[in-house]
Amino acid sequence: xxxxxxxxxxxICKSGTSVKIECRSLDFQATTMFWYRQFPKxxxxxxxxxNEGSKATYEQGVEKDKFxxxxxxxxxxxxxxxxxxxxxxxxxxxxxxxxxxxxxxEQFFGPGTRLTVL
Amino acid sequence: xxxxxxxxxxxxxxxxxxxxxxxxxxxxxxxxxWYKQRPGGHPxxxxxxxxxxxxxxxxxxxxxxxxxxxxxxxxxxxTQTTDVGTYFCAGRYAGNNRKLIxxxxxxxxxxx
Numbered sequence: 001x002x003x004x005x006x007x008x009x010x011x012i013c014k015s016g017t018s019v020k021i022e023c024r025s026l027d028f029q030a031t032t033m034f035w036y037r038q039f040p041k042x043x044x045x046x047x048x049x050x051n052e053g054s055k056a057t058y059e060q061g062v063e064k065d066k067f068x069x070x071x072x073x074x075x076x077x078x079x080x081x082x083x084x085x086x087x088x089x090x091x092x093x094x095x096x097x098x099x100x101x102x103x104x105x106e107q108f109f110g111p112g113t114r115l116t117v118l
Numbered sequence: 119x120x121x122x123x124x125x126x127x128x129x130x131x132x133x134x135x136x137x138x139x140x141x142x143x144x145x146x147x148x149x150x151x152w153y154k155q156r157p158g159g160h161p162x163x164x165x166x167x168x169x170x171x172x173x174x175x176x177x178x179x180x181x182x183x184x185x186x187x188x189x190x191x192x193x194x195x196x197t198q199t200t201d202v203g204t205y206f207c208a209g210r211y212a213g214n215n216r217k218l219i220x221x222x223x224x225x226x227x228x229x230x
Contacts, residue, residue, distance in 0.1 A: 043220050043222040043223050044220050045220075046218070106151070109161050110160065
């Protein structure tokens with residue numbers, strides 16, 4: 001149990017286009033999902049906390065108009081990188097915490113999406 | 119601010135040697151978690167420590183939480199090649215139960 005899927009697993013796009021990444025909790029409900037960015041051989045950088053039915057909470061320095069987050073249901077959150085540029089190329093990973101109180105502390109991670117902007 | 123420091127950044131050992139990674143926070147943590155990320159993979163939850171002075175074991179892995187709940191360690195006894203990967207600690211602070219503050223990770227390489 002506790003599987004998180006992410007789609008697509010990799011994407012290559014041209015500069016100026018927008019890319020949508022989906023994060024789904026497959027066998028549990030997640031009130032909260034998290035979006036991270038990871039550069040090669042570096043730690044995870046939390047970008048934003050996605051809350052079902054409300055606005056996402058963005059970390060300092062992350063442009064909310066650049067990285068649009070929508071958490072429309074208890075099993076799906078999307079991250080849209082708008083007007084992507086080469087510097088947005090990175091590994092984007094989502095994670096989800098089950099809504100059930102006994103296990104809400106553990107985060108389950110999706111497999112990640114590798115974005116390359118040409 | 120809330121920050122979790124993790125050392126060392128890299129560790130290269132011979133198979134069979136022990137390995138330890140350390141995490142430290144300047145302020146008290148409510149709990150701390152450990153994750154392992156294999157090369158090319160995503161982080162996988164290993165364990166959560168909550169109580170002051172807590173020690174938990176998973177086969178060859180021993181996790182400790184300091185008495186002041188400001189530091190933690192992961193010790194691997196007799197490393198194997200399957201232990202290769204990056205080990206991250208991630209801490210939570212009181213008042214923000216869901217947000218994790220991540221250490222920079224320790225990358226472990228094991229020579230067979």
